[in-house]
Amino acid sequence: MPEESAHTVERGLDGVTTEYRDVVVAGDGVERLLTELFTEHWDKLTVGPLIEGAAYEIQFAARPTVTMLDGYLTVDTGVWHFHLCVNDHRGAPSGELARVRRVARAAFFRTEGDSCAPSTWGLRLWNGRGEQMITILFPNAHCDENWRRLAEPRWEKTALWQELRRRYAGD
Numbered sequence: 286m287p288e289e290s291a292h293t294v295e296r297g298l299d300g301v302t303t304e305y306r307d308v309v310v311a312g313d314g315v316e317r318l319l320t321e322l323f324t325e326h327w328d329k330l331t332v333g334p335l336i337e338g339a340a341y342e343i344q345f346a347a348r349p350t351v352t353m354l355d356g357y358l359t360v361d362t363g364v365w366h367f368h369l370c371v372n373d374h375r376g377a378p379s380g381e382l383a384r385v386r387r388v389a390r391a392a393f394f395r396t397e398g399d400s401c402a403p404s405t406w407g408l409r410l411w412n413g414r415g416e417q418m419i420t421i422l423f424p425n426a427h428c429d430e431n432w433r434r435l436a437e438p439r440w441e442k443t444a445l446w447q448e449l450r451r452r453y454a455g456d
Contacts, residue, residue: 426439
């Protein structure tokens with residue numbers, strides 16, 4: 286069972302409320318979480334940075350290959366790939382740069398009040414500068430697999446998010 290995680294609530298300029306439950310980033314917990322997500326649940330996820338003014342909503346067409354090297358998790362589809370520094374990185378020219386590159390915060394989140402969907406369930410990672418590294422969106426109870434609104438919510442679609450949040454954020 287993970288340590289007790291921090292719980293925070295933020296309200297955006299657009300009025301959207303986001304509730305975060307942090308994941309402990311020390312050790313290999315984030316590596317294990319992401320490996321599980323990208324090897325076992327890849328077909329249910331939408332990934333990419335979601336920042337004001339830009340949203341990369343990428344879905345996988347096939348199971349990616351997941352590897353680790355010097356603290357970097359690589360998720361490779363064969364056509365494109367990305368790297369996330371989720372564990373100790375020894376190849377940086379300085380300890381400070383290694384600290385900046387490594388995930389410094391990871392948190393499961395739920396938003397309320399968005400114009401696209403009433404709620405969104407996800408996981409977000411930030412580096413040592415507080416910059417967003419990636420957002421992973423889980424199946425949405427209000428949307429079908431193509432992100433079209435459903436007439437009635439399907440709450441069972443939040444089961445994966447709830448289970449992983451319980452296991453990795455102690456909740």
